[in-house]
Amino acid sequence: MEKEQKRAKITFEGIRRALRLYEYAKPYRWQFAIGLVMLLLSSSASLAFPKLLGDLINLGNKGRLLAEIDRMGLMLAAVLILQSLFSYLRVRIFVSVTEKTLASLRQATYSHLVRLPMKFFAERRVGELNSRISSDISQLQDLFTTTLAEFLRQVIVIVGGIVLLWITSWRLTLFMLAIVPAICVLAVVFGKFIRKYSKQVQGQIADSNTIVEETLQGIFNVKAFANERFEIGRYKTKTNEAAKTGVKAGSYQAAFVSFLILGLFGAMVAVIWRGVMLMETNPNEFPIGSLFSFILYTGFIGGSISGLAEIYTRIQRALGASENLLEIHDEPVEDIRLVPSNLVPASISGEISFRGVSFHYPSRKDIPVLKNVSFDVQPGWQVALVGPSGAGKSTIVSLLLRFYDPVSGTVTFDGQDAQSFPLTDLRAQMAVVPQDVFLFGGTIRENIAYGDPSASEEAIAAAARQANAWEFINSFPEGLNTIVGERGVQLSGGQRQRIAIARAVLRNPRILILDEATSALDSESERLVQDALDKLMLGRTSIVIAHRLSTVRRADLILVMDKGSIVEEGTHEELMERAEGLYKGLSELQFTV
Numbered sequence: 001m002e003k004e005q006k007r008a009k010i011t012f013e014g015i016r017r018a019l020r021l022y023e024y025a026k027p028y029r030w031q032f033a034i035g036l037v038m039l040l041l042s043s044s045a046s047l048a049f050p051k052l053l054g055d056l057i058n059l060g061n062k063g064r065l066l067a068e069i070d071r072m073g074l075m076l077a078a079v080l081i082l083q084s085l086f087s088y089l090r091v092r093i094f095v096s097v098t099e100k101t102l103a104s105l106r107q108a109t110y111s112h113l114v115r116l117p118m119k120f121f122a123e124r125r126v127g128e129l130n131s132r133i134s135s136d137i138s139q140l141q142d143l144f145t146t147t148l149a150e151f152l153r154q155v156i157v158i159v160g161g162i163v164l165l166w167i168t169s170w171r172l173t174l175f176m177l178a179i180v181p182a183i184c185v186l187a188v189v190f191g192k193f194i195r196k197y198s199k200q201v202q203g204q205i206a207d208s209n210t211i212v213e214e215t216l217q218g219i220f221n222v223k224a225f226a227n228e229r230f231e232i233g234r235y236k237t238k239t240n241e242a243a244k245t246g247v248k249a250g251s252y253q254a255a256f257v258s259f260l261i262l263g264l265f266g267a268m269v270a271v272i273w274r275g276v277m278l279m280e281t282n283p284n285e286f287p288i289g290s291l292f293s294f295i296l297y298t299g300f301i302g303g304s305i306s307g308l309a310e311i312y313t314r315i316q317r318a319l320g321a322s323e324n325l326l327e328i329h330d331e332p333v334e335d336i337r338l339v340p341s342n343l344v345p346a347s348i349s350g351e352i353s354f355r356g357v358s359f360h361y362p363s364r365k366d367i368p369v370l371k372n373v374s375f376d377v378q379p380g381w382q383v384a385l386v387g388p389s390g391a392g393k394s395t396i397v398s399l400l401l402r403f404y405d406p407v408s409g410t411v412t413f414d415g416q417d418a419q420s421f422p423l424t425d426l427r428a429q430m431a432v433v434p435q436d437v438f439l440f441g442g443t444i445r446e447n448i449a450y451g452d453p454s455a456s457e458e459a460i461a462a463a464a465r466q467a468n469a470w471e472f473i474n475s476f477p478e479g480l481n482t483i484v485g486e487r488g489v490q491l492s493g494g495q496r497q498r499i500a501i502a503r504a505v506l507r508n509p510r511i512l513i514l515d516e517a518t519s520a521l522d523s524e525s526e527r528l529v530q531d532a533l534d535k536l537m538l539g540r541t542s543i544v545i546a547h548r549l550s551t552v553r554r555a556d557l558i559l560v561m562d563k564g565s566i567v568e569e570g571t572h573e574e575l576m577e578r579a580e581g582l583y584k585g586l587s588e589l590q591f592t593v
């Protein structure tokens with residue numbers, strides 16, 4: 001659904017802040033200045049045109065046209081050629097400045113965006129952020145390539161036109177100024193009123209489109225609940241509403257067209273009438289050709305006054321867009337160094353401690369998620385996190401990855417506070433195999449290489465072998481070059497997991513974080529995945545959010561969590577000895593299922 005563009009009031013403060021984005025245009029400021037000069041020249045040339053046409057008529061009137069036609073023709077041709085040349089240069093220069101400026105603005109915005117902390121992404125919707133990069137920047141593109149140029153051109157035409165008219169006949173100019181701008185302003189106000197209606201129609205159409213989108217996406221549910229009739233009715237109501245508003249908007253539109261014909265052409269007729277009267281009283285000072293160019297200038301000026309309103313709205317939109325962008329640029333980024341991960345030195349052994357860690361998410365400050373959590377992990381241990389849904393297992397992982405920092409207490413690696421490590425170095429020592437493996441739209445090779453983009457072909461193949469993924473990859477005709485995702489093969493859950501494992505193998509982390517898939521794999525793929533995981537966990541510290549007993553049984557430490565606290569800890573055998581223990585209860589439940 002097309003979202004309405006944000007508009008900002010045009011204030012001095014708003015413009016001053018938006019000028020911060022000018023930073024990106026700075027390298028091209030001279031080029032921009034030349035473009036402005038071209039604009040000035042082409043607009044001035046366009047003003048010469050009505051004057052020359054008027055002169056032509058005056059000459060004809062005096063019977064001297066034939067004698068002068070060559071000179072006049074040459075001048076008209078020269079004006080036209082100059083105007084087209086200046087316009088060509090202006091457009092070329094402005095487009096080149098804009099494209100280069102916007103490319104650096106896009107790059108700066110994206111590079112800022114991906115370095116923002118998780119907290120930022122938890123609070124924003126992906127669609128909204130997407131539009132920051134695409135539509136807000138396009139708004140600015142509009143501003144730089146056309147809006148600014150149009151604005152300046154209109155101002156030049158209005159001011160220059162009035163000056164030229166004043167020189168021709170100040171009396172007729174005063175008469176014209178008394179009526180034409182008023183009609184233009186009325187037309188603009190009327191036009192705005194109509195736009196409001198057409199926006200309402202657009203909104204209603206968008207609503208009806210949402211119904212189509214939702215029902216098509218959820219067609220399974222629509223059919224399963226036999227709700228076709230209900231959906232058809234819903235859609236019918238919405239589209240009928242849109243049609244009703246559309247008809248209303250149409251009748252205003254019709255009135256607007258008549259108003260334009262009556263108002264604008266009426267004003268022209270009035271100026272002609274007044275001009276002819278002046279001409280009668282003073283034919284030498286105000287010949288017919290001058291009246292002709294007067295009318296042309298009046299048309300130019302009227303058009304420019306109406307055009308200014310549209311430009312005002314576009315500037316408002318551009319200011320709104322730049323505010324949105326600046327909001328992102330003002331968010332503090334994480335301490336991320338943009339170095340290749342293979343250049344980050346291995347510096348931790350894999351020893352982890354949580355000391356009295358309490359935490360709540362920034363968006364829900366009143367709900368404690370972890371309460372005074374403490375535990376110690378020796379290098380190379382397998383630690384299983386178990387407990388009911390919402391107990392805080394994933395939150396422990398988020399704190400390990402330093403997506404968030406504890407509200408109180410400390411997380412330490414090798415006895416050092418996690419916050420004392422550079423974030424990039426710390427994360428470079430970890431790898432995550434998540435529950436829902438996210439594969440990028442590229443090839444299998446690219447997806448595995450995400451663990452270490454500098455990895456060699458052999459290293460990628462070796463990682464795929466170790467992850468028990470080599471066999472199924474080779475069964476595809478394209479092998480590692482197979483495109484995954486929408487345009488390529490759809491991989492099964494177990495295959496996706498093994499690609500994620502290969503990615504982690506390539507990364508060769510000190511600390512491995514596994515979120516076991518909850519959805520059951522068939523026993524063969526579960527065996528392959530488990531075997532790959534076992535190999536991967538060897539010799540590293542691993543933290544497993546465990547759903548399967550096989551992993552839990554062999555763990556060196558099981559942390560049983562409930563409502564944000566660790567309620568039990570120990571090995572499988574130790575925990576099974578507690579008659580009333582939560583762990584014992586949970587595992588008995590699993591055995592009987």
Ligand SMILES: Nc1ncnc2c1ncn2[C@@H]1O[C@H](COP(=O)(O)OP(=O)(O)OP(=O)(O)O)[C@@H](O)[C@H]1O
Nearest residue numbers: 122361363364369388389390391392393394395396
């Ligand atoms: N980004 C977030 N913002 C606010 N609250 C959150 C956020 N993520 C999780 N929570 C809340 O924190 C609590 C702990 O969630 P967490 O995801 O750590 O549980 P979990 O034990 O991993 O559960 P599950 O096994 O269902 O994945 C839950 O009450 C959840 O609603």
